[in-house]
Amino acid sequence: MGPWLETFAVLLVAACGILLARRLARCSRPWWGFWYLLPLGIIALMLAVRVREQWAFAGALAWLVTGRLRYVLVALAVTLGLVMPLSHLPRRWERIATGVFMVAVVAWFSVLPFLLPAVIRHQLAALQTTLTADGVCLQSTDYTCGPAAAVTALARLGISADEGQLAIHARANPVTGTLPAHLSAVLQRLYGDRGLRCRYQRFDSVAQLAQAGPTLAVLRDGRLRDHCVAILAVSDETVTLADPALGRISLGRQQFAAQWRHRAIVLELTQAGAGTFFPQSSL
Structure with a gap:
């Protein structure tokens, strides 16, 4: 629809x-x-x-x-x-x-x-996907952190994506931003036939997040706003993020846990899609 x-x-x-x-x-x-x-x-x-x-x-x-x-x-x-x-x-x-x-x-x-x-569909279609030298996609607007973080996470799985096209499909907008549950469903629909499996779930601890693989975590950004980041690595002391607003950053585990809503989109490739590089998608 x-x-x-x-x-x-x-x-x-x-x-x-x-x-x-x-x-x-x-x-x-x-x-x-x-x-x-x-x-x-x-x-x-x-x-x-x-x-x-x-x-x-x-x-x-x-x-x-x-x-x-x-x-x-x-x-x-x-x-x-x-x-x-x-x-x-x-x-x-x-x-x-x-x-x-x-x-x-x-x-x-x-x-x-x-x-x-x-x-704003045409405005989103005109967005340019911007990647830093270390492969972090920077968000082009205040409300496309989810699509931008997804571009970074997908790239780590060998899937090339476009921020603007993901934003269009995820119905990103200035009022509600991008709903993580809807973004997860969109990623599954767009890339499911390429072996991608997505699920939006709750985590009890940062330790669980460390075992999940590529994830898009939802952080608190004020009392009523959320911010989406891609998790790059979780160690005993730090969590390394691909923040669409700041680039690649590291936070202490306690600092990250204080901001995290204990929600994340988990992305994984099935055996059919693992190891395959997919060219830039024309969604």
């Missing part, structure tokens, strides 16, 4: 949420309160996963909250949660303020993550 069609789909979900909420708002008070638990439950789930990150990898929850589907769920939860009480607000200005707030939240958290990749 292309980004324009995805944008239409999330707008349709929001519209359905509004229509459903208006219908449910006509229910009697006990039932009205019961249906209000649905949007509250969705929002509570999102917040709980943010606080207890290990829950994001628990079966069906991973499918719901780590990928782009969560933006669709936000559209549904916000429209249901804010339209249902509108008719119960006594003042007109309260209803107007609630409606404006709803539109702003849905636009920012649900529509823009789908719309922006369509709008």
